Amino acid sequence: MTILEIENEGTPARKSNARxxxxxxxxxxxxxTFGWLVxxxxxxxxxxxxxxxxxxxxxxxxxIATAWWGEITRGKLGFQLADTMISMVYGYVLSAxxxxxxxxxxxxxxxxxxxMEPLVELTRPIPxxxxxxxxxxxxxxxxxxxxxxxxxxxxxxxxxASYSGARGVSAALRxxxxxxxxxxxxxxxxxxxxxxxxEIFIGxxxxxxxxxxxxxxxxxxxxxxxxxxxIINAQQTLDIARMYAxxxxxxxxxxxxxxxxxxxxxxxxxxHVSNDRSRTAE
Amino acid sequence: xxxxxxxETGRRSSAPPIRVNRLSVQFQGKxxxxxxxxxxxxxxxxxxxxxxxxxxxxxxxxxxxxIGGLTRASTGRVLIGDEAVAEPPPQIRFVxxxxxxxxxxxxxxxxxxxxxxxxxxxxxxxxxxxxEELIGYVGLSHAIDRYPRELSGGMQQRVAIARAIASRPEIxxxxxxxxxxxxxxxxxxxxxxxxxWARFGFTAILxxxxxxxxxxxxxxxxxxxxxxxxxxxxxxxxLPRPRNQLETREHPRYLEYRRELLEHVLVGQTxxxxxxx
Numbered sequence: 001m002t003i004l005e006i007e008n009e010g011t012p013a014r015k016s017n018a019r020x021x022x023x024x025x026x027x028x029x030x031x032x033t034f035g036w037l038v039x040x041x042x043x044x045x046x047x048x049x050x051x052x053x054x055x056x057x058x059x060x061x062x063x064i065a066t067a068w069w070g071e072i073t074r075g076k077l078g079f080q081l082a083d084t085m086i087s088m089v090y091g092y093v094l095s096a097x098x099x100x101x102x103x104x105x106x107x108x109x110x111x112x113x114x115x116m117e118p119l120v121e122l123t124r125p126i127p128x129x130x131x132x133x134x135x136x137x138x139x140x141x142x143x144x145x146x147x148x149x150x151x152x153x154x155x156x157x158x159x160x161a162s163y164s165g166a167r168g169v170s171a172a173l174r175x176x177x178x179x180x181x182x183x184x185x186x187x188x189x190x191x192x193x194x195x196x197x198x199e200i201f202i203g204x205x206x207x208x209x210x211x212x213x214x215x216x217x218x219x220x221x222x223x224x225x226x227x228x229x230x231i232i233n234a235q236q237t238l239d240i241a242r243m244y245a246x247x248x249x250x251x252x253x254x255x256x257x258x259x260x261x262x263x264x265x266x267x268x269x270x271x272h273v274s275n276d277r278s279r280t281a282e
Numbered sequence: 283x284x285x286x287x288x289x290e291t292g293r294r295s296s297a298p299p300i301r302v303n304r305l306s307v308q309f310q311g312k313x314x315x316x317x318x319x320x321x322x323x324x325x326x327x328x329x330x331x332x333x334x335x336x337x338x339x340x341x342x343x344x345x346x347x348x349i350g351g352l353t354r355a356s357t358g359r360v361l362i363g364d365e366a367v368a369e370p371p372p373q374i375r376f377v378x379x380x381x382x383x384x385x386x387x388x389x390x391x392x393x394x395x396x397x398x399x400x401x402x403x404x405x406x407x408x409x410x411x412x413x414e415e416l417i418g419y420v421g422l423s424h425a426i427d428r429y430p431r432e433l434s435g436g437m438q439q440r441v442a443i444a445r446a447i448a449s450r451p452e453i454x455x456x457x458x459x460x461x462x463x464x465x466x467x468x469x470x471x472x473x474x475x476x477x478x479w480a481r482f483g484f485t486a487i488l489x490x491x492x493x494x495x496x497x498x499x500x501x502x503x504x505x506x507x508x509x510x511x512x513x514x515x516x517x518x519x520x521l522p523r524p525r526n527q528l529e530t531r532e533h534p535r536y537l538e539y540r541r542e543l544l545e546h547v548l549v550g551q552t553x554x555x556x557x558x559x
Contacts, residue, residue: 172383175352179370180401180449190397194388271388271429 059241068245077230077242081249084226087143088215091150095207099155100200103162104192120159128153128214132221141224149218154207161203165196198272201265208261212254227253295329295483297452298363298373300349305358307344307510318344319510321358328452331479331486333496333503337547341510342489343457349487350374350455362453373403375451379458381438385430391417391441392426398448413448420444420474436467440474447478454479456488460495469527472499476525493547497521497539498530505546515546 028034043061050060059067071077105112132149139145169192177187193200219226223233231246302324309316319341326332334342347353349360351370360367362374375398378384385394395413411419417426420440430438439459446454460471476499479486490496496503497519505515521533530536 170383172378172380173386175376175378176384176386178352179350179374179376180398181370181372182401186401191386194386197388271431273431 056238057240059244063241064244064248067241068248071242071245072249075242077227077245077249080225080227080230081253083143084146084215084219084228085253087146087150087226088211090143091147091215092154092208092211094147095151095154095211096158096204098151099158099203099207100162100193102155103159103164103200103203104166104188104196106159106163107166108188108192116159120156123152123156124160128210129217129221132218136222141222143225145222145224146215146218146226149214150211153214154211157206157210158200158203161206162196162200165199166192168199169195198269201269205258205261205265208257209254212257216250295452295485297328297483297485299328300324300326300453300485300487301361302345302349303358303361305345305348305360306356307341307348307353308356317509317511319348321512322506322510323358324504324513324516326485326487329483329485331476331488331499331501333488333490333500334506335490335493335496335503335543335547336506336514337508338491340506340508342506344510345506346455346457346487346489350376352376371453373452374455375403375446375449375453376455376457377439377442377446377459379461381435381442381462382430385438385441385445387430390427390429391422391433394430394441395444395448398445402449403452404450416444416448434467436463436471439463439467439471443471443475443478447482450482451484453485453487456486458489458491461490461492468495473525473527475499476523480524493540493543494531497536497543498525498527503539503543505543515543517543 047061050058050063068077072081102112102116106116107113128149131152132145135145135148139148173191173195177191182190216226216228216231218228219230220228220232223229227246227250231243231250234240234242234246302322305319305322306317307319309318322341322345324345334345336342344353348355349362349367351360351367351374355367362371365371376384386397389397392413395417399413414423414426417423420443422437422440422444425433425437430441433441439462443459456475459475460468463471472495475486486499488496488499493503500519503515503517503519504513505517506512507514517539519539521530521535521539
């Protein structure tokens, strides 16, 4: 850019506009589509590579997709996925109830805080997966084992978020509850839980991701059932296409869980500032 | 300023008297004990409109919170009727300055007002106003299904007032309730409150640092001394009602009251600072 051009173009805003216009490539690599296109290119490359160098160790994406469809519709994958999801639902729902209840109680009843705090502080940094052998010892290899593992992993983040949210209820809202003569239970239900909801949802979302990991990993370690078991079994029998089909399933379901969660959150917390799309006033 | 509306006219007051007997409130501050209020005595009759004024730190908000049971008396006590206040008394509702904090942001205007009705001092009688009429009365029919964050400050404060009215209080405590809105909204809120007060016969105590506002709304203006060390003045405001933003504020006695009260507020303050300067 010459001095003459700068003089002609005047304001900095116009300069940057002009620069953007010149660099179509710069625009392109800033577009979200670019990332997806790169991913697509990698898959195409993989497909081509596997076609040129056929090997049982690295099946082509098309083979994996075929194997996946067959396994989902006729094979064991659909069944094992359902198994994992049932454990997820039990474990996650229970930990949501338990985590919110204990978190709110910790925030509002001193004794609960004193009792729970050491336990939470000790449990928090431990990866839940190391509990799995212990749980197998006492709960066996049934669904109970997977559910308990999920319960342990998911309860802690929900509890911590609920505690923090319930602690953070503003003095003004507590005054409102007091002057409108709400009972303890009414205060919890009508003030504390809604006010803490944005924070509780952060915990719920963290817990959802963690619970999914544990649901799969516990089955993988224990070798009892679920998608984790399916993947490890495919790997051990050298059915590599099936192994990748299992892994792809985990990725897709994980994505869908998060997407679904965000939809629910947006619907329930639409009143919250973080979901604000139009600030209006009189 | 208020047009014809469906709100029923209430009877003149059945509200219990408020007696503050030698009330002191101390807080435990970082640098030791802070005396917020010292030996305050005050009586408010049922149905009266009293304004509490004083400089910042005169303890006027603390006094209001003590009457409302939100702040504990260190010594002395507050009586509502014959009941000593230990926790928020059932017949009292607050309207705070900080409307953005006290409304429930997850509820719409309608639901916020309904919250007030659900937790009412007494159940609604036959033929009383409905939630929708009340919201219409405070001029928010068009915003009835909106959320608090979608409203301006003045509108939010009107929701807070409607919510308090919906629970049919006998005593309304207003802590700088018209303080954080623009001047025009402020005048509207003052007139709205005066009209509601006349209709429903509740007792109103307004804390404000604005002498003009105090004279405009109140039957009595009570001036607190600096640091809550007592009452500097207790002035009855003898101006005709209903009051009017134009005529009342031009009334000759209005100006006399204004001068008298300003003298109390200004003179009552701070020999310390005078020395320092």
